[in-house]
Amino acid sequence: MSTLELARKAKLASIPLSDTAVELRNRALLAMAEALQERASEIVAANQIDLEASAELGDALRKRLVFNDKKLADVVAGLKALAGLPDPIGRVMTRTELAEGLHLQRVSCPIGVIGIIFEARPDALVQISSLCLKSGNAVLLKGGREALHTNRILAEVIREATVSVGIPGDWIQLLETREDVNEMLHLNEYIDLIVPRGSNSFVKYIMENTTIPVLGHSAGICHLYLDASAESRMAAKIAVDAKSQAPATCNTIETLLVHQEAAGRLLPVVCEALRQAKVELRGDEASRRIVPDLLPATEEDWSTEYLSLVLSIKVVADVQEAVDHINRYGSHHTDAIVTQDAATARFFQRRVDSADVFWNASTRFADGFRFGLGAEVGISTSKIHSRGPVGLEGLTIYKWLIDGSGDTVAPFAEGTRKFTHRTE
Amino acid sequence: MSTLELARKAKLASIPLSDTAVELRNRALLAMAEALQERASEIVAANQIDLEASAELGDALRKRLVFNDKKLADVVAGLKALAGLPDPIGRVMTRTELAEGLHLQRVSCPIGVIGIIFEARPDALVQISSLCLKSGNAVLLKGGREALHTNRILAEVIREATVSVGIPGDWIQLLETREDVNEMLHLNEYIDLIVPRGSNSFVKYIMENTTIPVLGHSAGICHLYLDASAESRMAAKIAVDAKSQAPATCNTIETLLVHQEAAGRLLPVVCEALRQAKVELRGDEASRRIVPDLLPATEEDWSTEYLSLVLSIKVVADVQEAVDHINRYGSHHTDAIVTQDAATARFFQRRVDSADVFWNASTRFADGFRFGLGAEVGISTSKIHSRGPVGLEGLTIYKWLIDGSGDTVAPFAEGTRKFTHRTE
Numbered sequence: 001m002s003t004l005e006l007a008r009k010a011k012l013a014s015i016p017l018s019d020t021a022v023e024l025r026n027r028a029l030l031a032m033a034e035a036l037q038e039r040a041s042e043i044v045a046a047n048q049i050d051l052e053a054s055a056e057l058g059d060a061l062r063k064r065l066v067f068n069d070k071k072l073a074d075v076v077a078g079l080k081a082l083a084g085l086p087d088p089i090g091r092v093m094t095r096t097e098l099a100e101g102l103h104l105q106r107v108s109c110p111i112g113v114i115g116i117i118f119e120a121r122p123d124a125l126v127q128i129s130s131l132c133l134k135s136g137n138a139v140l141l142k143g144g145r146e147a148l149h150t151n152r153i154l155a156e157v158i159r160e161a162t163v164s165v166g167i168p169g170d171w172i173q174l175l176e177t178r179e180d181v182n183e184m185l186h187l188n189e190y191i192d193l194i195v196p197r198g199s200n201s202f203v204k205y206i207m208e209n210t211t212i213p214v215l216g217h218s219a220g221i222c223h224l225y226l227d228a229s230a231e232s233r234m235a236a237k238i239a240v241d242a243k244s245q246a247p248a249t250c251n252t253i254e255t256l257l258v259h260q261e262a263a264g265r266l267l268p269v270v271c272e273a274l275r276q277a278k279v280e281l282r283g284d285e286a287s288r289r290i291v292p293d294l295l296p297a298t299e300e301d302w303s304t305e306y307l308s309l310v311l312s313i314k315v316v317a318d319v320q321e322a323v324d325h326i327n328r329y330g331s332h333h334t335d336a337i338v339t340q341d342a343a344t345a346r347f348f349q350r351r352v353d354s355a356d357v358f359w360n361a362s363t364r365f366a367d368g369f370r371f372g373l374g375a376e377v378g379i380s381t382s383k384i385h386s387r388g389p390v391g392l393e394g395l396t397i398y399k400w401l402i403d404g405s406g407d408t409v410a411p412f413a414e415g416t417r418k419f420t421h422r423t424e
Numbered sequence: 425m426s427t428l429e430l431a432r433k434a435k436l437a438s439i440p441l442s443d444t445a446v447e448l449r450n451r452a453l454l455a456m457a458e459a460l461q462e463r464a465s466e467i468v469a470a471n472q473i474d475l476e477a478s479a480e481l482g483d484a485l486r487k488r489l490v491f492n493d494k495k496l497a498d499v500v501a502g503l504k505a506l507a508g509l510p511d512p513i514g515r516v517m518t519r520t521e522l523a524e525g526l527h528l529q530r531v532s533c534p535i536g537v538i539g540i541i542f543e544a545r546p547d548a549l550v551q552i553s554s555l556c557l558k559s560g561n562a563v564l565l566k567g568g569r570e571a572l573h574t575n576r577i578l579a580e581v582i583r584e585a586t587v588s589v590g591i592p593g594d595w596i597q598l599l600e601t602r603e604d605v606n607e608m609l610h611l612n613e614y615i616d617l618i619v620p621r622g623s624n625s626f627v628k629y630i631m632e633n634t635t636i637p638v639l640g641h642s643a644g645i646c647h648l649y650l651d652a653s654a655e656s657r658m659a660a661k662i663a664v665d666a667k668s669q670a671p672a673t674c675n676t677i678e679t680l681l682v683h684q685e686a687a688g689r690l691l692p693v694v695c696e697a698l699r700q701a702k703v704e705l706r707g708d709e710a711s712r713r714i715v716p717d718l719l720p721a722t723e724e725d726w727s728t729e730y731l732s733l734v735l736s737i738k739v740v741a742d743v744q745e746a747v748d749h750i751n752r753y754g755s756h757h758t759d760a761i762v763t764q765d766a767a768t769a770r771f772f773q774r775r776v777d778s779a780d781v782f783w784n785a786s787t788r789f790a791d792g793f794r795f796g797l798g799a800e801v802g803i804s805t806s807k808i809h810s811r812g813p814v815g816l817e818g819l820t821i822y823k824w825l826i827d828g829s830g831d832t833v834a835p836f837a838e839g840t841r842k843f844t845h846r847t848e
Contacts, residue, residue, distance in 0.1 A: 015751060019774045096796050102785060104795055111807045112777065192807040208635055213808050234830035241832030327439060338830075349825050350443045353536065361526060361828025370836070371528055371824065372520050372845035383535045383616040384637050385809040388824045400795065400812045401773050404785030406658035406762075408665030409794070421796035 003183040006173040007140060007190035010113045013170035014138035018110045020167065022087035025134055028162040032130065033079040035161035036154075040072055043157070046149040047122065054120075054146045060248065067122040067150050075126040078375060082134050085374055088392040089136045095424040099417060101405045103424070108396045110136035112192040115184050116377065117206065119198050120144025125154050127375050129172055133162065135395040140184060140191065142175040144198075185210035195378050195390070200305060215390055217381040219305045219331040220250030222363045225322040225348065227339035228259040232266050234360065235338045236273035239311075241362040242336065244277040248307050250379060251334045251356075251366040255302060255312045257322045258287065263315045267291050271313075279309045286315035302329040319344050323351045330354060332381045334366040334388075355381055355388035427607035430597040431564060431614035434537045437594035438562035442534045444591065446511035452586040453554055457503040459585035460550070460578075464496055467581070470573040471546065478544075478570045484672065491546040491574050499550040502799060506558050509798055512816040513560045519848040523841060525829045527848070532820045534560035536616040539608050540801065541630065543622050544568025549578050551799050553596055557586065559819040564608060564615065566599040568622075609634035619802050619814070624729065639814055641805040643729045643755040644674030646787045649746040649772065651763035652683040656690050658784065659762045660697035663735075665786040666760065668701040672731050674803060675758045675780075675790040679726060680737045681746045682711065687739045691715050695737075703733045710739035726753040743768050747775045754778060756805045758790040758812075779805055779812035 036043065047067040054065060091108040098104050114137050118124045125143055132139040143151045155174040163169040175181065184191060188211060196206040196216045203218040224242050226235045242253040258266055267290045271281055282301055283294035294313065301312040302325070316322045319337075326335050336358040337348040345359040356366040366388065368376025373391030380386050386394030411417035460467065471491040478489060515532040522528050538561050542548045549567055556563040567575045579598040587593040599605065608615060612635060620630040620640045627642040648666050650659045666677040682690055691714045695705055706725055707718035718737065725736040726749070740746045743761075750759050758780040761772040769783040780790040790812065792800025797815030804810050810818030835841035 015747075015775055015777060018777075019771075098789070098794065098796065102789075211632055211635060211638075213637060213806065214635075215808075231830075237830060237832055241834050245833050245837065323439075345827075347443075349823075351439055353439060353442075354823065356824045356826070358826040359828060361826045361831040362833050364833035365522070365526075365826055365828075365831070366824070370522065370833070370843065372522065372843065382637065383821055384639075385821075387821050397807055397809075397811050399773075399778065400780045400790070402780070402782040402785045402789055403769075404783060404789075406655075406661060407785040407789070408661055409669050409786050409788035410665050412794070413669065419794065419796065 003175060003180045004187060004190075006175070007113065007184065007187045009170040010138040010140055010173050011190040013168040014110065014112045016168050017138055017171050018089070018112075018136045020136065022090075024166060025136065026083040027165045028133060028167045029079050029083040029130055031161040031165050032126070032158050033076045035157050036072060036126070037076060039153070039157050040069070043067060043072070043150065043153050044069075046153040049149045050147055057146065061120065061146075064119065064121040065146055071123045075123050078127060079130055082130055082374060085134065085392065088134065088396050093398055097420050097422040097424050098402070099407070099412070099419050102407045103403045105401045106398050107401055108398050111395060111397050113138045113140065113190055114395065115140040115142075115191045115194045115212070117142045117181055117194070117196045117198065118144070120146035122147050122150040122154055125151050126158070128377050129158055131375060131377055131392060131395060133167070133171065135392050137395055138171040140173045140175055142181050142184075148176060185212065188212050197378050213385070215378065215380040215382055215386055215394065217250060217331065217333055217379050220252065220333045221255070221303065221305050221329065221331040222251055222253045222333055223255050223257055223326045223330055223335045224253045224363065225257040225319070225326070225335070225337045226259060226262060226266050226270070227319060227337055227341065227344050228261045229340040229344070230262060230266060230338040231340065232269040235266050236270045238336065238338055238360070238362050239270050240273050240277045242364055243274060243279055243311050244309060245362070245364050247309050249364070251363050253311065253363055254305055255314065255329070257314050257316050257325060259319070259322075260286070260315050260317055263287065263290055267313070274311060277309070279311050281311055281313060283313040284315060287313045305331075319348055323348060327353050333379070334358070334363040336361060336363050355379070427599060427604045428611060428614075430599070431537065431608065431611045433594040434562040434564055434597050435614040437592040438534065438536045440592050441562055441595050442513070442536075442560045444560065446514070448590055449558055449560065450507040451589045452557060452591045453503050453507040455585040455589050456550070456554065456582050457500045459581050460496060461500060463577070463581050464493070467491060467496070467574065467577050470577040473573045474571055481570065485544065485570075488543065488545040489570055495547045499547050502551060503554055506554050506798060509558065509816065512558065512820050517822055521844050521846040521848050522826070523831070523836070523843050526831045527827045529825045530822050531825055532822050535819060535821050537562045537564065537614055538819065539564040539566075539615045539618045539636070541566045541605055541618070541620045541622065542568070544570035546571045546574040546578055549575050550582070552801050553582055555799060555801055555816060555819060557591070557595065559816050561819055562595040564597045564599055566605050566608075572600060609636065612636050621802050637809070639802065639804040639806055639810055639818065641674060641755065641757055641803050644676065644757045645679070645727065645729050645753065645755040646675055646677045646757055647679050647681055647750045647754055647759045648677045648787065649681040649743070649750070649759070649761045650683060650686060650690050650694070651743060651761055651765065651768050652685045653764040653768070654686060654690060654762040655764065656693040659690050660694045662760065662762055662784070662786050663694050664697050664701045666788055667698060667703055667735050668733060669786070669788050671733050673788070675787050677787055678729055678736065679753070680735055681740050681749060682737065683743070683746075684710070684739050684741055687711065687714055691737070698735060701733075703735050705735055705737060707737040708739060711737045729755075743772055747772060751777050757803070758782070758787040760785060760787050779803070
């Protein structure tokens with residue numbers, strides 16, 4: 001079937017799906033968990049085929065590709081937790097009496113059809129599709145091609161399990177090729193939102209080649225700014241965590257900014273700690289005057305996402321210069337300040353134009369699970385709809401409902417009837 | 425100056441603007457009101473030039489183009505009302521203790537720079553720019569070219585008035601040509617959201633030619649469905665209001681759907697009332713069997729926005745067929761049902777995939793002012809961010825702030841520290 005046809009089917013299924021009771025959606029999530037456990041050996045066997053075909057991949061990629069009993073246990077636990085969360089749709093957000101007998105409600109509802117493109121990580125397929133199901137959305141899924149066999153069986157198991165309790169089967173559709181993705185980018189009539197995950201260049205490609213709304217982030221150029229009053233031990237601890245706790249992730253810092261008045265006090269301690277964590281350090285001239293054996297940083301370093309144990313360092317005049325640098329070179333993802341001065345922290349948090357702005361905490365906390373949102377479908381640096389970790393709420397929108405009793409606008413226009421606009 | 429340069433300046437101004445106290449923004453709104461009154465004669469004189477150059481325009485367009493004492497009084501009243509509304513930014517939306525001493529807040533903030541393209545209606549310039557100012561956003565404005573002289577003086581007066589109280593002057597930028605708009609569509613780095621208003625084809629052009637997020641609606645193909653249990657008097661009253669109260673507006677109905685069991689009872693009464701309101705009626709075969717002198721409707725009618733006193737009529741089997749027709753041919757804007765049956769009304773409200781879905785009320789109520797949102801910058805049929813009338817809240821987003829005390833992710837990853845995720 002063509003991508004157009006799959007998307008059209010998903011759109012048609014999205015309407016009855018949007019109108020299912022939360023009990024049914026929760027039952028479907030539990031049926032998914034059960035079916036995945038029952039058919040574990042089939043899934044692991046399919047995963048084995050993918051793993052064998054990907055022998056040339058690096059360890060990190062193979063670790064993501066594997067779907068074993070441990071991963072199964074994790075996704076099953078995730079499904080059960082998700083079934084226990086409150087219903088994100090059908091929530092009355094506001095209620096207004098417009099005039100006597102005329103009532104307006106704003107009610108949360110699903111977005112419709114979500115197209116999600118994700119890396120070769122089969123557990124992500126389960127997580128993403130379950131978030132869509134809980135929020136009443138149909139989903140087109142395209143996973144990394146290395147996971148093709150695993151994704152096929154997972155999608156089949158999920159579809160069958162959800163159909164068995166009464167969910168319309170067309171709610172979940174698996175795309176398999178890069179051409180399918182390119183076709184998807186033009187299906188504005190059937191797809192309401194695209195969430196691309198993966199490499200910077202891939203996400204950028206998606207963002208630049210569709211007029212369907214996109215939530216995601218292409219780069220994660222995050223900063224840590226050490227203010228004049230930063231404690232050196234806290235600064236070192238946060239810098240090490242923010243750089244080395246998981247160097248290939250998007251919320252890892254790429255640049256360390258240091259207030260000029262504190263650079264002499266802080267940089268020796270912080271650089272020593274980073275070196276013990278095996279981080280390669282590149283500094284501007286001012287920082288190299290303080291720590292002479294830093295490698296020289298170039299202009300290009302300020303806009304580079306290393307995704308590895310490399311960090312650039314720059315001395316700035318004050319918090320204003322730090323903010324300006326971050327807003328200019330950063331990717332509006334996650335940035336943090338270390339300071340003992342609350343007023344400076346608040347200034348930084350107000351002025352830095354990023355999804356997440358932290359005070360005396362590692363940038364690594366930027367994550368849906370750590371934020372307590374449940375799982376996330378991705379992290380968004382968009383300035384509309386959903387910013388930062390996108391969880392269940394980011395997969396919902398609302399509609400406006402009026403209940404009247406034969407009301408027309410004419411008498412209001414003529415002035416014989418008046419709006420009350422009373423919050424109910 | 426190039427559009428790029430104007431957008432860059434607006435972006436730079438947007439950061440300090442986002443960090444202004446609401447008292448300052450309100451003072452700026454009142455300064456705008458005062459300055460517009462003081463310089464009324466200059467503005468009216470500029471408007472006279474525009475009106476003289478547009479002598480060939482129709483009455484409806486000239487009525488929108490005029491800026492006289494009445495329009496001035498309206499915008500001044502609007503500015504004063506806006507100054508009295510609560511601050512849409514800086515609002516703490518959620519507060520969570522992530523772990524002991526580690527606190528997360530989600531705080532509303534401006535989107536950044538909004539590009540708004542609007543019709544030749546100078547009062548809209550004041551309304552739109554004031555909504556952006558109140559919500560802390562910088563704005564690029566491009567009004568219809570017929571209003572050029574009026575828009576120039578209005579933008580100058582607004583800029584001077586707001587600068588006089590301490591707002592950064594670059595927050596408001598006026599674009600003047602269609603080429604400026606085309607340039608704007610590619611400035612993803614500086615413009616965060618585009619709101620196009622105007623003709624269907626123009627809005628469609630914008631939506632299809634930019635990857636910057638767009639809020640708006642290209643068509644307003646709205647429906648009224650008369651269910652089996654509809655009262656004929658109520659049906660006629662709502663149909664007449666929804667079609668003829670302001671036929672050129674987007675929330676006016678284009679198609680009337682009638683349940684087959686009630687068509688014989690309802691159509692003669694409703695068609696007679698519509699004819700008295702001078703509406704040209706086009707019907708499908710089934711409706712022409714009941715009201716023989718209807719003009720024949722063709723397939724094209726179901727997807728046509730007449731924007732005039734024309735209405736197409738179709739008999740449907742039941743509410744399910746009505747919903748299917750609306751979701752297929754409609755523009756996801758505003759649709760209404762007339763019925764005495766609450767269960768059918770709720771089914772219709774849940775299943776119709778539109779921004780506004782009304783029960784026993786005219787579609788003409790779909791409007792920011794009538795909804796009690798204050799003014800609106802436009803109406804959106806997008807499925808993300810803001811749906812239906814876009815008021816102040818639609819011009820805001822949020823950021824996530826963490827306050828910590830030196831917290832790192834490592835101990836959580838190692839299991840020596842646990843998240844509490846306690847709502848505060």
